[in-house]
Amino acid sequence: MKVTILDYGAGNVPSVERALQRLGAESLRTGSPEHVSNADALLLPGVGHYAALVRALDQKNLRAPLVDAIHRGVPFLGICLGLQVLFKSSEEAAQLQGLNLVAGTVSALPPNVKLPHMGWNQLGRKRESSLLAGIDAGAYFYFAHSYAALDSNSATSATCSYGVEFAAVIEQNNVHAVQFHPEKSGDAGARLLRNFLRLAA
Amino acid sequence: MSLAHRIIPCLDTDGERVVKGVNFVGLRDAGDPVALATRYNSEGADELVVLDIAASRDRRPTFLETIRHVAAELAIPLTAGGGIRTLEDGRAVVRAGADKITVNTAAVERPALISELSREFGAQAVVLAIDAKRSGDHWDVMVRGGRETASRDALEWARLAVAYGAGEILLTSVDRDGTQSGFDVALTAAISRAVTVPVIASGGAKSPEHFVEIFEEGAADAALAASIFHDRVQSIRALKEFLAARGVAVRLPC
Numbered sequence: 001m002k003v004t005i006l007d008y009g010a011g012n013v014p015s016v017e018r019a020l021q022r023l024g025a026e027s028l029r030t031g032s033p034e035h036v037s038n039a040d041a042l043l044l045p046g047v048g049h050y051a052a053l054v055r056a057l058d059q060k061n062l063r064a065p066l067v068d069a070i071h072r073g074v075p076f077l078g079i080c081l082g083l084q085v086l087f088k089s090s091e092e093a094a095q096l097q098g099l100n101l102v103a104g105t106v107s108a109l110p111p112n113v114k115l116p117h118m119g120w121n122q123l124g125r126k127r128e129s130s131l132l133a134g135i136d137a138g139a140y141f142y143f144a145h146s147y148a149a150l151d152s153n154s155a156t157s158a159t160c161s162y163g164v165e166f167a168a169v170i171e172q173n174n175v176h177a178v179q180f181h182p183e184k185s186g187d188a189g190a191r192l193l194r195n196f197l198r199l200a201a
Numbered sequence: 202m203s204l205a206h207r208i209i210p211c212l213d214t215d216g217e218r219v220v221k222g223v224n225f226v227g228l229r230d231a232g233d234p235v236a237l238a239t240r241y242n243s244e245g246a247d248e249l250v251v252l253d254i255a256a257s258r259d260r261r262p263t264f265l266e267t268i269r270h271v272a273a274e275l276a277i278p279l280t281a282g283g284g285i286r287t288l289e290d291g292r293a294v295v296r297a298g299a300d301k302i303t304v305n306t307a308a309v310e311r312p313a314l315i316s317e318l319s320r321e322f323g324a325q326a327v328v329l330a331i332d333a334k335r336s337g338d339h340w341d342v343m344v345r346g347g348r349e350t351a352s353r354d355a356l357e358w359a360r361l362a363v364a365y366g367a368g369e370i371l372l373t374s375v376d377r378d379g380t381q382s383g384f385d386v387a388l389t390a391a392i393s394r395a396v397t398v399p400v401i402a403s404g405g406a407k408s409p410e411h412f413v414e415i416f417e418e419g420a421a422d423a424a425l426a427a428s429i430f431h432d433r434v435q436s437i438r439a440l441k442e443f444l445a446a447r448g449v450a451v452r453l454p455c
Contacts, residue, residue: 014298018273047300048323111397114422116325116368118399120205120247120452140205140452142278144300144325162204184278184300186242186454 001201003027004039006066008056012183016045016079019183023190025197036065041200042074045183046081050106050147051093053081067099070175075200078177080145083170086177092147101175104151104167113163116146121160121180123168129157131169131176131195139188141168141180148179205452206416206444207247207423208437209401210430212237214283216253216260217267221379221428231431238271241430244437245454248278250303250371250425254346256284265297272298280328280371288317295322303371305330306344309351309358312365319366328401329367331355333388334375340388347375355388356395363396370400371425377405381429384411389419401425407434409443416449 003020007013007029020027020043027043028035036042044066046053057063070076084090087098090106098106109115120140125132148166152159158169160179170177176196182189212219212234219231238249251271253264261284268281281294282303291302302322308314308329318327332347333340333355340355351358359370372392374385384402393400399422402415406426415421429435441451 012300014296015272015300018298019276022276048321048326114397114399116398117204118325118369119207119422121203144278146324181278184276186276190276 001026001040001197003041003043003197003200004035005029006036006042006044006062007031008053008060008062012045012047012079012181016043016183019190019193023194023197031060031062033061033065036062036069039069039074042066042069042076043079044076044082044085045079046085047144047181048081049092050081050084050090051096053085054093054096054098057085063099067101070101073174075174075196076176077196078170079183080179080181083167083177083179084147084149086170086175087149090147102155102170102172103153104149106147107150108147109145109166110163117143117162119143121162123158123160124165125158126152127157129169129171130199131171131178131192132158133195135188135191141178141182141185141188143180145179203450205247205450206421207401208245208412208440208451209248209250209423209425210237210241210246210437211250211252211403211425211427212271213252213254213427214264214267215255216257216264219431220254221431231428234267235270235274237431239274241437242275242277245441245452246277246437247423247452248280249275250280252281252303253283261293265293268294268297268299282328282330287314288321291318291322295326301326301328301369303328303330305332308362309342309344309353312361315362315365315367319368324366324368327367328369328371329359329362330371330373331359331392332373332375333392335388340391343375347373347378356391359392359396363398367398369398370396372400372402374404378403379428380405381407383407384415384419384421384424386414386419389415389421393420393422399423409435409440412440412444413447413449416444
């Protein structure tokens, strides 16, 4: 199995690629709709502005093949913005349409805490999680974001609290996503990526 | 469940080798950046900062190569900088594997550099480095490696830089840097309370007590040090265990 990494120019694509390499996984960085349509497993990294991701998906004609692949049941992992784009929309760029695959919207974190939410934080488990299998309940993951999905729902398997509780891990059938950066989260992050590779295989 | 205070080792390089000095002068060799990065990654460092303190144009390719080698070894975030003057300089360090870009002198001279980087990479990727030095009742911003005053109030500059799109401040006390007499608590608390973004305190660390002090009284979100880690005066693992025992939230390595 090869993991197809959607490369739309996001800064963390190389580190995601290196993290997969360290786990011995084969990956392909691509911005081509054909590659997305033929993928065995899809990974959407993302960091920066929500609008940059949404516009890139549309400009590169990746939106339709990505949504089709997810509907066909291709295992998907979204990281950071790659989680946020699964929702209907984001307050960061309210005029743009997200992928609308998970119920809810993305909002700004409250101003009573320092923003961005930057650094290592712990999770609150909501239900059983394949992505978090074998990972210590007190494990820390690396976050770097100012927006988040605040209305936790049945797709949310773990949350994080920073000023407010928000969705940290989403698992809905073949759709998986994390608000933190597993590629930058040391051993816990590596374990999570390995769990994704295992369930995608 | 709470956000951990970060411990960040810093590699000051001449582009290729790690160097160190006191109050920004008198540099000497302190080791291989890749070997140190690997050690800190496994000891439980929360991030790593790599700076090119020579920042000369002709050594730039060497520094980018260093970032590539360091990034390949890390499973934690990497910040790189030193001599970043343009958006293109920022792109080069990100392409080489840095997660965050740190800017200093060039941003003081042209603050729009902060917004250019922030628009392209997001505020979370733009770290404004401020070298501050006490001057009467306030702190002056120092530039060119801490050697020249920018004749600018550090608090005002920090607030302005955040408005321009800086997502984090790396605050070095020029008075304390290299002295191992403790972080500058008053400076750090003043800046940390003046801005809405996380602040990394730097300069003067030696004992574990200094770290407790900067987190509890200095309101720092992260603390950075170089020589005490390079010289094994302090191991990151032991430091974090000390902090945890004192009730400071830290991520303990496995």
